[in-house]
């Protein structure tokens with residue numbers, strides 16, 4: 001199974017995402033933002049980093065990259081997409097996920113191991129978990145505060161589209177402790193913390209992140 005990882009100018013975590021995909025048993029395919037062809041990948045990961053230096057707003061310029069036109073079209077037709085941190089910012093800027101990521105409420109970059117509650121264990125990227133499971137994966141961002149209007153947030157909660165919530169402290173002031181959200185069909189998922197940085201015992205802090213990548217392997221094979 002081939003999973004694309006798109007590199008933008010300023011991406012940092014594309015290599016770690018590719019490694020996590022490989023550890024889960026799938027084949028990572030390196031894709032360049034300026035190309036047009038997603039080739040024959042069956043899912044896409046938008047990695048963390050500072051695409052275009054976070055100029056304008058984090059993710060705003062990357063969301064308009066040529067390759068993102070393909071990602072938007074294919075995602076609307078059901079292709080699974082995972083956005084990690086800067087990738088989540090790109091997905092919100094591209095309109096594939098609702099809400100926006102703004103500067104952390106305390107105005108500091110925050111980097112730590114973070115406990116998350118998995119609220120949706122039935123998406124293409126989270127079936128390896130159970131609902132309510134606590135996982136520990138790193139968070140590292142300066143613009144990670146998830147916001148939306150009260151009505152939009154109520155609707156999101158009502159539709160069960162909060163996929164992850166921060167537990168034991170909210171690192172960035174996100175509304176309602178929201179750490180990640182999902183599309184209605186559970187195929188597009190975005191979160192600020194980094195599952196690809198928690199896939200091996202040697203480097204820690206856990207191997208809790210590997211489940212994202214084994215989940216997508218299963219979702220595509222089952223389909």
Ligand SMILES: NC(=O)CC[C@H](N)C(=O)O
Pocket residue numbers: 047048049050051054058084085086087089140141142143144
């Ligand atoms: N690790 C990341 O992807 C975080 C970078 C991100 N652009 C930020 O808001 O700080």
